[in-house]
Amino acid sequence: MKRQIAFLRGINVSGKNKIPMAELKDDFEELGFQEVKTYLNSGNVIFSSDGDDVRSLTNQIETMIKNQFGLDIPVFVILKEELEDILRNAPDWWGDENKEIYDNLIFMMPPATFAEVFNQIGEPKEELEKIRDYKEVVFWSFSRKDYQKTNWWSKTASTSISKKLTIRTANTVKKIVGM
Numbered sequence: 001m002k003r004q005i006a007f008l009r010g011i012n013v014s015g016k017n018k019i020p021m022a023e024l025k026d027d028f029e030e031l032g033f034q035e036v037k038t039y040l041n042s043g044n045v046i047f048s049s050d051g052d053d054v055r056s057l058t059n060q061i062e063t064m065i066k067n068q069f070g071l072d073i074p075v076f077v078i079l080k081e082e083l084e085d086i087l088r089n090a091p092d093w094w095g096d097e098n099k100e101i102y103d104n105l106i107f108m109m110p111p112a113t114f115a116e117v118f119n120q121i122g123e124p125k126e127e128l129e130k131i132r133d134y135k136e137v138v139f140w141s142f143s144r145k146d147y148q149k150t151n152w153w154s155k156t157a158s159t160s161i162s163k164k165l166t167i168r169t170a171n172t173v174k175k176i177v178g179m
């Protein structure tokens with residue numbers, strides 16, 4: 001069995017796309033997944049599975065969500081060991097203890113690519129934010145006090161590529177890897 005992580009995009013945000021975590025956990029178990037845990041209310045599910053075909057697991061989970069909750073929710077599935085590798089390869093400026101900086105990890109849902117994301121969002125504002133891509137993620141850090149002035153803040157939510165992205169904070173990702 002391999003440890004997997006599913007990140008659901010856009011659930012339980014401002015009262016929209018409501019999915020109770022206890023029900024979601026039960027539904028993952030009904031799919032045959034084991035050692036299922038959820039973290040926070042934002043759609044982070046850690047589970048064990050014999051399957052290692054990420055596309056198949058993603059389709060299975062998205063179908064279950066559609067059937068159980070009536071929602072079309074994009075899901076990003078990743079092996080825990082792959083997420084650990086991503087964190088080991090984080091840039092020095094990402095995920096440190098600086099409280100003036102907000103660190104996020106952007107997951108690009110296949111078939112989205114960094115080139116596609118970058119073409120739609122554009123250059124980060126050098127003095128306010130930093131990005132670096134690695135595999136299927138983008139490390140993104142920005143000034144907490146000036147976040148509204150960054151280029152990536154509004155565009156990760158408002159461009160057509162936004163539906164192919166799901167974002168988690170550095171602290172959330174680190175906690176999930178430790179579960």
